[in-house]
Amino acid sequence: LLLPVFFLLACLPATGQLVINEIVANNKNTIDDVDGESSDWIEILNTGPQINLGGYSLTDDPAVPGKWVFPGGQFLGSNSYLIVFASGKDRSALRQQLHTNFSLDSDGEYLALCDPSGNVIDEFAPSFPSVKRDIGYGIGNDGTRGYLYPATPGRANGDPLTGFVADTVFSHQRGFYDEPIEVTISSATPEAIIRYTTSGREPTRNFGQIYTGPVVIDSTTVLRAIAYRPDMVPTNVDAKSYLYPEDIVEQSEMNSAVVNSTTYRGEIRSALTQLPVVSVSFNPTDLFGAGGIHNNPTLSGSSSEREAHFEFFDPANAEDSTHEPAGIRIHGGNARRHPKKPFRLYFRSDYGQSRLNHRLFPGSPVDSFKSILLRGGGHDAWTFRDDWDNASFIRNEFLHRIQQDMGQPSPYGRMVSLFLNGDYWGLYELQEFPHEHLNADHHGGDPEDWDVLKHGAEVEAGDSVAWDELITLAENGVESDSDYASIQRFIDVDNFADAMIHRIWSSDEDWLAPATRNGQSISTFSDDKNWYVARKSRNGEQPFIFYTWDAEMSMGIPFSRNNSTGQPNPRSWENNFSRVDNSNSPGIIYDALRQHPEFQLRFADRLHKHLFNKGALSVERLQGHWDRLVETVRTPVVGESARWGLDTWTGAPRRTAYTRNAQWLPAVNW
Numbered sequence: 001l002l003l004p005v006f007f008l009l010a011c012l013p014a015t016g017q018l019v020i021n022e023i024v025a026n027n028k029n030t031i032d033d034v035d036g037e038s039s040d041w042i043e044i045l046n047t048g049p050q051i052n053l054g055g056y057s058l059t060d061d062p063a064v065p066g067k068w069v070f071p072g073g074q075f076l077g078s079n080s081y082l083i084v085f086a087s088g089k090d091r092s093a094l095r096q097q098l099h100t101n102f103s104l105d106s107d108g109e110y111l112a113l114c115d116p117s118g119n120v121i122d123e124f125a126p127s128f129p130s131v132k133r134d135i136g137y138g139i140g141n142d143g144t145r146g147y148l149y150p151a152t153p154g155r156a157n158g159d160p161l162t163g164f165v166a167d168t169v170f171s172h173q174r175g176f177y178d179e180p181i182e183v184t185i186s187s188a189t190p191e192a193i194i195r196y197t198t199s200g201r202e203p204t205r206n207f208g209q210i211y212t213g214p215v216v217i218d219s220t221t222v223l224r225a226i227a228y229r230p231d232m233v234p235t236n237v238d239a240k241s242y243l244y245p246e247d248i249v250e251q252s253e254m255n256s257a258v259v260n261s262t263t264y265r266g267e268i269r270s271a272l273t274q275l276p277v278v279s280v281s282f283n284p285t286d287l288f289g290a291g292g293i294h295n296n297p298t299l300s301g302s303s304s305e306r307e308a309h310f311e312f313f314d315p316a317n318a319e320d321s322t323h324e325p326a327g328i329r330i331h332g333g334n335a336r337r338h339p340k341k342p343f344r345l346y347f348r349s350d351y352g353q354s355r356l357n358h359r360l361f362p363g364s365p366v367d368s369f370k371s372i373l374l375r376g377g378g379h380d381a382w383t384f385r386d387d388w389d390n391a392s393f394i395r396n397e398f399l400h401r402i403q404q405d406m407g408q409p410s411p412y413g414r415m416v417s418l419f420l421n422g423d424y425w426g427l428y429e430l431q432e433f434p435h436e437h438l439n440a441d442h443h444g445g446d447p448e449d450w451d452v453l454k455h456g457a458e459v460e461a462g463d464s465v466a467w468d469e470l471i472t473l474a475e476n477g478v479e480s481d482s483d484y485a486s487i488q489r490f491i492d493v494d495n496f497a498d499a500m501i502h503r504i505w506s507s508d509e510d511w512l513a514p515a516t517r518n519g520q521s522i523s524t525f526s527d528d529k530n531w532y533v534a535r536k537s538r539n540g541e542q543p544f545i546f547y548t549w550d551a552e553m554s555m556g557i558p559f560s561r562n563n564s565t566g567q568p569n570p571r572s573w574e575n576n577f578s579r580v581d582n583s584n585s586p587g588i589i590y591d592a593l594r595q596h597p598e599f600q601l602r603f604a605d606r607l608h609k610h611l612f613n614k615g616a617l618s619v620e621r622l623q624g625h626w627d628r629l630v631e632t633v634r635t636p637v638v639g640e641s642a643r644w645g646l647d648t649w650t651g652a653p654r655r656t657a658y659t660r661n662a663q664w665l666p667a668v669n670w
Contacts, residue, residue, distance in 0.1 A: 017048025018056070019122045020113050021081065022138030022148055022157055025104035025131050028350040030151045031083070034097045038350075039087035040104040043138070043153055044113065046076040055116030058084065060102045062110055062125070065118040068092070068100040081154045106131055106349055132164070133350050135233055149233050164233045165189045168225045171214075174240045174313050174321060176273050180218035181242065185211050187227035187235070196225040200281045200421035202237050202307070219247045220422045222281045224309065236325055236352050239309040241279035241419065245269040248424050249642070255657050258642040263661065271639035272417060273315050275632070278374060278430060279419040280328065280343070282308040287420070293329065297336040305329050310345055312360065312416075325352035332550075335378035338649040340426055343374040344433070360430065361412035370437040374418060375429040379510075379559070380552035382658045383644050386651035389663040390557055393637065394629040397429050399506055399551040401625050405616040406498045409442060409545050415632050417639065427633060427640040434547050436461035439534045443545070449538040454549070455529050457584040466490060466537045470544065471584055474592040484596050490535070491589070492543040493599065497606045499546035500590050504577045505617060510553035512580035512587040521563040522575065528582045546586055623670075630668050637664050 022043040024030050033039045042058060054072030059065055071094045076082050082098075090101035104111070108130045112123035128137050136148030138157060146160025166188035172181050185194050195208030196215065203226045215223060222241050228234035249259045249268055259268050286306035287294040293304050308328040314320035324347055330336045331344040347356045347370055359367040377393045378384070384391070394415070403410035413431035417424070432438050436447040451462030457471075470490040478484050503511055513527040530550040536542040553559050561568055581591035593599040610617040637660045645657030658664070 017046060018051070018053075018076075018113060019045050019047065019139060020111065020124070021045035022136045022151065022153070023086075023104065023111065023124075023128060023131075024134065024136050024151050024153070025086075025108075025128070026106035026133045026135070026349050028133050030134050030136075031153050033085045033087060033099070035089075037087070039085040039089075039099070040106075041153060042084045042086055042100070042104075042111070044076065044082045044084065045139075046078060046080055046082075048078065050075055050077045053082075057114045057116075057118075058100055059112050059114065060104070060109055062112065065112065065114040065120065067102065070098070074098075083153055132233065132236070147233050159231065161233050162231055165192050165227045165229055165235050167235050168194060168227050168238045170223070170225075170238070170240045172217075172240070172242070173318060174242065174279070174311055174323070175318070176243050176245060176315055177217070178244070178246070180216060182214035182216055183223060183240070183242075184214045185223075185225050189227065189229060189232065192227040192229050192232075194225055194227045196223060198223055199284065200224070201283050202226075205234055217242045218244075220244045222279065222422045224281060237309060239279075239281050239311055239323060241277075241281070241311050241313075241422065243272075243277070243279070243419065243422070245272050248272055251423055253423065254642045255645055258638070258645060258657050258659065264638050264641070264659070267635055267638050268642060271635050271637070271642075272424060275415055275417045275427075275636050276312065276314040276320070276430075277419065278416045278428065279311040279313075279422075280308050280345075281311075281421050282306060282328065284421060287328075294341065297330045297341060299330070305346065307351060308345070310347075310356065312358065322356065322358035324356045326356070327351060331373055331375075332378065335376070338376070338378065338381075338383050339647045340376040340381060340383040340644050342376050342378065344371060345374070346371045361414055361432070364412040364432075366412075366432075366438075366441045368441065369432070371433050371435065373429075373431045373433050374416075375413075375431055376418075376426065377429070378550075378552050379557060381644070382640075382663070383647050384649055386648040386654055388648070389658065390667050391658075391664070392668045393427055393429075393633060393640070393664075394626075394668070395555055395557070396550065396552045397431070398625055398629055399502070399548055399554065400431075401629075402506075402616060402622070403498070403502050403548050405621065405625070406502060406610055407616075408495055408498050408502075410548060411438065415629070415636070417636060424639065424643055426643045427636050434532045434534060434549065436534070439536070439545070443536065443542065445536050445539055449536050449540075450534055451537050452532065452534045454532045455585070460532075462535075462537060466535050467533070467544075471588065474589045475583075478592045478596045478599070481598070484593075484598055487589075487593070488543070489541075490544055491546075493602055494606060495543070496546055496586075496589070496593070497599070497603045498610070499548065499586070501603070501606060501610065501617075502548055503551075504580075506548075506551060506554040507556070507575040507577065508551055508554035509557060509559040509575065510550065512577065512582045512585060514579060514581070516576045516579075517562075517569060517574050522569060523561045523563050524559065528585055528587075531586055533586070626668075626670060634660070 027038045027040045053070040053074040057066040057069045059067035071092045084098045086104045087099045088103045089099040091099040108127040112120045136151035140160025169186050171184040194211035195203040197203045197208045205228045224239045305327040310326045311323040327346040329344045331342040356369045380395045397413045400410040411432035416430045418428040436450040439450045440447045452460040473487045509524045532547040532549045533544045535544040580587035641659045646653040
């Protein structure tokens with residue numbers, strides 16, 4: 001430690017012996033704070049005698065030198081380090097973990113340490129540079145500032161690094177291949193060393209094969225690579241998926257009885273290549289190890305998130321291709337227990353860029369995403385029950401398209417083929433998620449302006465203040481024109497009426513209650529499920545938007561039971577959800593509004609608009625949407641049959657696989 005301290009002494013300002021030794025402004029894995037959160041942090045080093053830090057301060061604003069003040073009696077010994085978390089939590093109690101009242105911007109900002117008189121004794125001015133995840137910046141062991149990797153909280157810093165190694169470049173684009181290829185990997189940084197893996201595992205400076213020449217690829221391979229140099233910060237990990245249909249059909253999870261059948265063997269390879277592809281790579285144990293999230297699907301929340309790499313490409317358009325490091329979690333309720341699970345992907349600076357920037361969904365005005373879903377069909381897939389021959393795989397996407405056709409907001413989606421570490425994982429729906437970022441992207445404002453609530457009135461973003469006011473108005477009844485006018489501060493009548501028409505028409509048995517069939521009460525899958533609402537409540541108000549969500553248990557999917565007999569109901573389109581009234585849900589709002597003559601008239605107008613004159617719910621329009629989706633997956637569902645036709649959640653595997661012609665075509669032949 002003596003040599004670095006001597007260097008530091010030469011660099012110290014005359015007014016003190018305290019320095020900002022290191023910062024991490026994009027923390028993920030270096031250290032956690034006392035709350036278990038990966039807050040950013042600032043490390044102070046005292047190169048002189050012990051000092052009382054009381055009255056000293058940290059600031060990210062040159063005009064406010066005393067923005068956050070150290071508590072009196074906070075001593076820092078000679079040649080000692082002190083970590084202050086830049087979390088915004090504002091904690092300055094003596095003998096407890098310290099947290100500033102501001103956070104650090106990973107794109108760079110001003111930062112200073114000031115003495116009790118407000119004099120700056122050390123600073124990053126005009127700002128520290130942009131930093132990447134878990135990369136430190138501060139004073140290296142030679143007394144000069146630079147990037148620090150790895151970060152060393154509470155310890156002496158290593159060599160200062162001069163910059164970042166240029167990203168790796170692959171000679172061949174991700175996609176499907178039939179012939180062997182030789183892939184070259186390069187970096188524009190002179191003398192950079194490249195390591196790569198082909199197992200899905202993440203390469204590091206210490207793990208992976210060192211690149212010495214072109215990599216021969218002649219079978220399905222996910223090639224991941226990193227470039228590094230001792231005096232620079234390494235690249236993040238890039239990935240390219242090279243998929244070979246000839247060996248995909250031979251993968252161990254593919255059912256040879258389907259692959260080699262006289263009916264499907266001429267179509268199975270096309271089934272794999274007709275849809276856009278999502279390929280996700282990851283350390284295999286993170287999903288499939290003893291502690292992996294796929295093997296422990298009840299794990300949820302941020303602690304269940306694992307690092308992954310997302311790739312997307314459309315085989316029909318070589319230019320339609322993108323990739324981004326991401327975090328992956330298992331998604332959903334009951335469906336997370338199914339063999340074919342849904343996934344949620346998060347894009348943030350913890351992994352790479354803070355967003356995925358690509359136009360994923362044709363027709364959508366949005367081309368930047370904080371998170372996306374991969375839905376496997378859930379209860380509209382064969383992997384639910386061993387007798388489940390009603391599956392279409394397209395109900396949810398169909399109903400979102402219908403809500404859009406009614407002129408209302410609804411998450412965009414499209415059907416894709418999913419590969420996990422090169423293994424074919426079946427037919428999935430890639431879909432937007434109606435969180436605060438989606439609402440800001442589509443409807444304006446910042447994410448912080450938006451309230452988002454879901455079933456159970458659970459707050460997903462913002463707060464419930466506006467929602468609680470809306471529910472109170474509904475509970476008090478909409479009996480007068482004044483009441484009707486008041487409630488329209490929170491709802492757009494057409495949006496709300498259309499949302500209720502849409503859900504009632506679709507006969508969703510996993511939504512609200514009560515419901516009847518032929519005059520008899522029925523019990524649905526759940527009494528309060530699968531709704532999302534969003535409202536811009538700050539920096540200008542907008543009414544709540546009512547979204548259809550998780551609509552796969554609709555349009556004849558038989559989940560309900562007869563309340564009188566307790567017996568399961570057969571498949572039917574006879575359910576009546578026109579009297580739903582669940583408390584603290586859209587149901588009670590509907591129950592209050594439908595008592596008012598003006599809403600009754602407007603509801604009738606919207607029904608007429610959508611049901612007649614080629615409206616969104618006319619048979620002609622509905623059939624067009626349905627048939628287009630059926631044709632989209634007609635061939636790809638053969639691949640689904642080979643991969644998942646035997647598997648079920650509720651029982652032993654089927655003896656004979658479900659197939660397109662025997663089960664799927666009758667289920668979608670409307």
